[in-house]
């Protein structure tokens with residue numbers, strides 16, 4: 292199962308046979324005052340810097356999210372997508388819960404983006420799937436429906452089946468669908484980690500699709516989030532997640548080590564190359 296995403300000059304393949312694909316999460320105003328302010332005043336420079344830094348840190352894809360209170364996402368999202376495309380040749384993941392903003396951003400995008408996201412909610416399936424089909428994009432499907440996010444594995448698996456079915460009915464192939472099992476914080480939901488890992492394994496076995504994960508939710512509200520996030524991405528990758536939405540500079544070393552141990556980095560070529568690159572930057 293290969294999911295292909297591209298910019299105008301670069302292609303990224305998400306697959307079990309490849310190293311885990313890292314999606315940089317940092318162009319997102321949630322919890323970032325400086326970026327939120329910059330977006331409000333239309334100062335795109337901060338976005339460009341963040342795009343460049345994440346690409347240098349080894350991001351394979353960059354997530355672009357400008358959603359916050361008091362902003363015109365339909366006008367701003369295409370503007371920011373355009374600015375990122377002018378700065379780096381990394382393919383983009385266009386992240387918005389506003390379908391009109393997604394549609395506007397798709398119009399300016401060159402290449403095949405990853406749309407983030409469709410859910411199992413009826414209004415989302417009806418509005419987003421035709422957009423995916425007509426733009427030829429790939430899409431992330433969140434295991435959430437009109438009753439919310441199920442806490443148990445069976446509920447998540449059921450919604451994944453529904454999304455795949457509805458996508459295929461809309462003429463979108465399974466290759467162009469990446470399922471996100473949605474983690475809650477283990478501080479509030481003790482079985483959240485186990486439910487996500489089980490869901491990844493089951494969805495993979497039953498549907499064969501690629502799997503993504505916004506890994507940072509697992510540690511929300513807890514101290515030393517980095518240790519929890521690191522443990523989670525390792526377990527999730529072993530369970531079958533092929534693509535992770537993360538703070539790339541922080542998570543990449545542990546993912547490179549995981550790929551190496553899982554036999555996806557023959558003779559440690561990527562691991563050693565990335566280590567050399569890192570040392571080069573640290574010396575500067």
Ligand code: THG
Pocket residue numbers: 316317319321322323356386407408431471473474504505506507508536
């Ligand atoms: N699944 C999918 N898409 C997603 C998510 C997901 N998109 C958004 C989000 N979840 C993933 N992106 C982020 C971005 C930032 C943070 C977490 C997830 C984050 N920010 C710090 C905070 O809020 O405290 C601020 C970090 C900083 O200042 O450097 O944690 O699950 N498909």
